[in-house]
Amino acid sequence: MNAFVVAWRVSRRLPVSVIRAAAWLVAMYGWARKAKPARRLEQNLHRVTGLEGRALRRLSRRGMASAARYYADVLELPRMSGAVIDARVRLEGFEEIEWVFEREHGMVAALGHSGNWDLIGAYACRNIIKVTAVAEVLEPRDVYDEFVAFRENLGMQILGHEGSSTFRQLLRITKSEHTLVCLLSDRDLSGSGVEVSMWGRAVRVAPGPAALAHAAHTALLPVSVRYERLKGKRRRAAKSGWGIVLTFGEVLLPEDFTGSDKVVTMTQAWAQSLARGIAAHPEDWHMLQRFGWVEA
Numbered sequence: 001m002n003a004f005v006v007a008w009r010v011s012r013r014l015p016v017s018v019i020r021a022a023a024w025l026v027a028m029y030g031w032a033r034k035a036k037p038a039r040r041l042e043q044n045l046h047r048v049t050g051l052e053g054r055a056l057r058r059l060s061r062r063g064m065a066s067a068a069r070y071y072a073d074v075l076e077l078p079r080m081s082g083a084v085i086d087a088r089v090r091l092e093g094f095e096e097i098e099w100v101f102e103r104e105h106g107m108v109a110a111l112g113h114s115g116n117w118d119l120i121g122a123y124a125c126r127n128i129i130k131v132t133a134v135a136e137v138l139e140p141r142d143v144y145d146e147f148v149a150f151r152e153n154l155g156m157q158i159l160g161h162e163g164s165s166t167f168r169q170l171l172r173i174t175k176s177e178h179t180l181v182c183l184l185s186d187r188d189l190s191g192s193g194v195e196v197s198m199w200g201r202a203v204r205v206a207p208g209p210a211a212l213a214h215a216a217h218t219a220l221l222p223v224s225v226r227y228e229r230l231k232g233k234r235r236r237a238a239k240s241g242w243g244i245v246l247t248f249g250e251v252l253l254p255e256d257f258t259g260s261d262k263v264v265t266m267t268q269a270w271a272q273s274l275a276r277g278i279a280a281h282p283e284d285w286h287m288l289q290r291f292g293w294v295e296a
């Protein structure tokens with residue numbers, strides 16, 4: 001049983017302040033000891049920002065603190081009220097793309113591992129549209145079932161990641177239901193990633209968002225997520241010093257793309273949008289694993 005599973009089960013009996021302090025201490029210990037996740041993060045941040053030495057170390061420290069904040073928030077989320085969830089989330093660019101949610105069928109969103117995607121899923125279900133997402137099937141199975149139940153209690157519809165059959169389910173749902181299919185896509189787990197340019201470097205990302213939007217003839221929304229400091233009335237309502245900013249990029253429609261492979265060109269478009277968001281707030285990109293860099 002991994003450490004997060006233990007924390008998940010123990011956290012139900014702990015005060016929120018203890019959860020936050022423990023997550024921060026674990027992250028800072030890993031950063032100070034240059035544990036593998038911290039080293040991975042620094043390598044990825046170096047490629048995004050070009051920073052080296054002390055500047056890179058300072059950035060990676062903020063990155064580890066942001067990752068700790070995410071895990072603490074997830075452990076706290078089951079006990080958050082709707083009012084607290086709403087107070088923690090702020091939208092950017094929603095007015096410009098709000099029209100897309102008037103469609104009767106589903107849409108697709110491409111997200112990166114930034115900020116807190118579970119929190120924005122809960123917020124979207126409460127205030128915008130039902131969210132459908134895909135979760136990695138964990139072992140033991142009862143742990144996976146707990147995570148699915150947790151997200152479903154927040155209003156989300158969760159599918160297990162089980163290869164091509166999952167894509168077929170997503171296609172059916174996207175065509176028949178009024179839902180936003182949210183896919184974490186900056187890290188390709190399929191082995192069939194699309195090569196695109198991000199931060200001036202060749203990388204491989206997941207083909208799923210563009211392939212699904214193209215097959216379903218529906219809109220694709222690039223979405224960036226980051227943390228922000230809270231003050232005053234909103235801080236008190238959120239019961240936290242940190243909130244989330246959900247930024248919508250330009251709506252991507254399959255019919256606006258030409259060429260022999262729309263999946264590739266649409267993937268490049270959402271990847272560039274995410275790359276801009278990550279470059280603006282690299283400390284909130286929780287890429288503590290191997291990323292899809294295409295080495296020269």
